[in-house]
Amino acid sequence: MSIKRNLSSAEITAAFKPRLDFPKYNVTLANFHGHHRVALQKMRSLAPQVNLVVEIRDSRAPISTRNGLFARVMGDIPRLILYSKRDLSSLKQETIQKWHPDGNALSVDCNSYSDVRKVLRIAKSMHANVTPAPPLGSHLLVTGMPNVGKSTFLNTLRTAGTSIKKKAAPTGGMAGVTRSISNEIKISSNPPIYIFDTPGVFVPHVKDERTMIALAITGAMRTSIVEPEIQADYLLYRLNLVHPDGKPYRSFLPHPTNNIEELLEAIWKQKLKPKQRGGGYNPTGAAAFWVDQYRQGRAGKVSLDNLDEFESASAIEEKLLDDFEMDFDEEARRWKQPFLF
Structure with a gap:
């Protein structure tokens, strides 16, 4: 027995x-809303004023939180990629350097003054290299998917640059806290540098279920979606x-x-x-x-x-964006009024 x-x-x-x-x-593989489209239109109208685009991605899902729409909307404006929530992620700086050999990417904790000062130094260096100096100062625009840490980054950056501790942008643990583009917010007096905060903008369509689930876990959408x-x-x-x-x-x-x-x-x-x-x-x-x-x-x-999928994900992302059309002139006519900031 x-x-x-x-x-x-x-x-x-x-x-x-x-x-x-x-x-x-x-x-579902989509979570693109009307206010996302409006935000893209406003970004496009601000582009002539912007000297540097700061795109933030969540380092816990660094591939899923990319959004190729930002590059399409902002054109050839210089871009700095920040992989946020460094303290919560296993993503290594060596991997980021492999992905971005041109050096235009950093791993950051958006609550860290030492981390955001790196961005401030980059902005000041860029301002110093512009001849003649911008008469109204330099302007940054921060973009990213929902809940990647944009508003936290902006608040920390503003305090680091001006010593003002009052929040300039509302923050929260889930998507949708910021719903519209802010007025220009001063982050440095000498030299004069300003920044625009923007709402999180979702991609029109994600590539698969895993991407959507990863975005849900990071808080990029309401819990009820997944x-x-x-x-x-x-x-x-x-x-x-x-x-x-x-x-x-x-x-x-x-x-x-x-x-x-x-x-x-x-x-x-x-x-x-x-x-x-x-x-x-x-x-x-x-x-x-x-x-x-x-x-x-x-x-x-x-x-x-899966961090090994970074390059292949780029091709998939481009294919998905090819199916997305947005006529900016038509959008302006649709809203029948100029956008005020």
Whole structure:
């Protein structure tokens, strides 16, 4: 007679193999709204005043948070790429240098004065090299997908350059806090340099479900667009590829798992059930809690993108943008009034 026994956590960990593929979920691949289109139109009308475009991408999803629309709208204006939330990401500066051999990209923490001063030095150097000097000062325009840290960056930059601590732009943890382009905000008096804050603008269409899920996890859209359980499952998939020992969620579960339900139930029992008055297991609440932990840097540092796909993603992005048409003159006629800033 054979005797069955439960495997220990150590035995489960030793035998564990992470998933190499992620299932296809039925999620929408678009989240482009009317105010995104209006923001692009306003950016285009501001282009003659802009000396430098600062495009911010989220380093937790550095490929998914690119948006080729900005380059198309702003044309040949010099561009600086900032990979934000450095403190929450595993993205290395060496990888960024490989992607941008011309040196026009930096890894930054938008709350760090030392990091944003690097941008201020670049802006001042650019101003000094313009002959004759711009009579109304130099102008920067900050762009990016929703919730990549644009307003946080602007506030920190303004304080670093002028010592003014009052916020110039509202901030928040989800998309849609900034809804319109700001008036010019002074970030330096000597030399005179100003910056425009802009709303986050989504791409017209993402390339696949994984990209949409990654954007949802970073907070680039409302939670209801992609179900929290799907976000949690993708986060588990990405974490297991880098940490097959399950260390990032070991405080909830003593062994690694590919089963998101097993992890969510463990999270619910430990973190949410003790706080509830009545009611049963809530997987949606557990999933939202865990994804939020990741956003705060408490669930491991892992890229939500396959970083080896950077070059191929560029070709896919261009193909998707080819299907997007925007007649700026027609847009101006449609709104029947000049844009005031």
